[in-house]
Amino acid sequence: MSSLNTILPFTSFIVSLSVAFFIFRRFVKRKGLHLLLWGIGMVFYSLGGFCEAFYGLFGWNAIIFRLWYLFGAILVAAWLGQGTVYLLAKPRLAHILMAILFLGSLFAAYRIFTAELDPTLMTKSVHTGSELSGQAIVTSGVRSLTPFFNLYGTVTLVGGAAWSAFIFWRKRVLLHRVIGNVLIAFGAILPAFGGALSRFGIANALYWSELLGAVFILLGFLRATKPMAESLLVQNKETKENMICPSCGKETPDNSAFCLHCGVKISSPNVAPAQAASKEGRIQTNKRSPIYYGASGFALGFIIMVCFVTAITLTGPSYPISGQTFSTIQNVGSWVLPIGLGVLGYYYGKRKQ
Numbered sequence: 001m002s003s004l005n006t007i008l009p010f011t012s013f014i015v016s017l018s019v020a021f022f023i024f025r026r027f028v029k030r031k032g033l034h035l036l037l038w039g040i041g042m043v044f045y046s047l048g049g050f051c052e053a054f055y056g057l058f059g060w061n062a063i064i065f066r067l068w069y070l071f072g073a074i075l076v077a078a079w080l081g082q083g084t085v086y087l088l089a090k091p092r093l094a095h096i097l098m099a100i101l102f103l104g105s106l107f108a109a110y111r112i113f114t115a116e117l118d119p120t121l122m123t124k125s126v127h128t129g130s131e132l133s134g135q136a137i138v139t140s141g142v143r144s145l146t147p148f149f150n151l152y153g154t155v156t157l158v159g160g161a162a163w164s165a166f167i168f169w170r171k172r173v174l175l176h177r178v179i180g181n182v183l184i185a186f187g188a189i190l191p192a193f194g195g196a197l198s199r200f201g202i203a204n205a206l207y208w209s210e211l212l213g214a215v216f217i218l219l220g221f222l223r224a225t226k227p228m229a230e231s232l233l234v235q236n237k238e239t240k241e242n243m244i245c246p247s248c249g250k251e252t253p254d255n256s257a258f259c260l261h262c263g264v265k266i267s268s269p270n271v272a273p274a275q276a277a278s279k280e281g282r283i284q285t286n287k288r289s290p291i292y293y294g295a296s297g298f299a300l301g302f303i304i305m306v307c308f309v310t311a312i313t314l315t316g317p318s319y320p321i322s323g324q325t326f327s328t329i330q331n332v333g334s335w336v337l338p339i340g341l342g343v344l345g346y347y348y349g350k351r352k353q
Contacts, residue, residue: 005130008207009052015214016046023221033094037083038221041076041188045217048072049210055132060119068132070112074146075105077153080188080217084160084181101152108145115139131198131206150192157185165295178295180224187216290349297345 020042027035051068054061082101086094116138122131134143161181194209245259 004204005207006053006056008204008211009049009056011049012207012211012214013046013049013053015211015218016042016049019214019218019221020046022218026225032086034083034085034087037079037086037098038184041080041083042217044071044076044079045210045214048076049214052132052207052210062117065117065119065132065136066112066115069134069137070109073134074108074112074149077157077188077192078105078149079153080184081153081156081160084184085156087177087181088160088163104149108149111139111142111145112137115142131204154189154192157181157188161185161295175291176226177224179291180220180222182295182298183216183220183223185220187213187218187220189213190216290346293349293352294342294346297348298339298342300341 020039023035023039023042027039048068048071051064051072054064055068078101082094082098085097089097117136118138119136121135121138122133134146137143161178161184164178164181167177190213191206191210194206194213197205197209
């Protein structure tokens with residue numbers, strides 16, 4: 001086996017475990033179930049990388065394979081997405097979805113740990129057994145569980161990014177959440193695209209995508225939890241005092257129109273609306289930020305790419321010409337779409353200013 005089959009997943013294991021540590025540390029300080037779920041999701045992510053590294057170093061082990069398929073292939077995206085649900089949705093809805101996800105996870109664990117395995121089936125794949133593959137599962141119906149969990153993770157992660165962009169468009173606040181949720185969604189779904197490319201014979205595509213995914217999730221977490229200095233606040237330059245948000249209980253600059261942390265509208269009795277801000281301290285609300293257009297373009301391209309890769313994964317390659325070259329070009333080309341639309345959207349916003 002190639003040394004990359006050990007080095008790449010082990011690096012992913014270290015990076016994702018570090019992300020989980022930072023998230024849990026923030027959870028201890030700030031609380032918030034979204035942080036707890038993100039932390040658990042990243043532990044699942046790291047377990048997947050550890051199992052892949054173990055396989056690359058020591059070879060087949062049934063327990064390691066079952067752990068990899070459960071946490072790395074099925075649960076990780078769904079649990080990360082559930083964290084985004086707790087961040088953005090109402091608590092009652094989030095609790096109901098959490099109960100369903102928990103019961104579904106228990107059922108998936110039961111099916112995987114009672115499934116019949118045949119590791120020789122992995123040698124028939126394009127990578128001849130050099131990478132872990134779900135083809136080793138013989139029992140019917142087990143692998144069909146994966147799309148349901150991954151679809152839920154995709155919808156919640158991409159939907160969370162889109163919802164954050166919508167909130168920013170309406171209130172001009174929490175831009176850091178828009179960017180952070182887009183990065184987290186992109187990083188969490190990235191291994192699915194790597195798996196699709198891997199099916200077309202691209203060596204180590206899955207392991208590279210898992211490593212890059214962990215890095216994007218780290219960047220997204222750092223961005224989502226750190227408010228940006230240019231947040232759209234209505235500030236009074238003559239006062240430096242802070243007030244406590246009645247919704248989340250955190251400090252926000254005095255005379256702010258919205259809370260810097262949770263986005264709830266704040267009514268300040270100290271300053272009349274017509275005298276709330278000076279010309280220099282106010283960001284015009286009749287113009288949308290270029291970052292908004294860039295994030296919207298990226299999200300649109302990302303959704304299109306998800307649909308494209310999902311269609312290929314479900315239907316399989318059925319192109320009029322033979323060979324894998326055309327399929328590879330189609331998949332790699334799809335990565336250009338979200339980045340290209342994001343760049344075009346950003347410059348479109350710049351021109352409108």
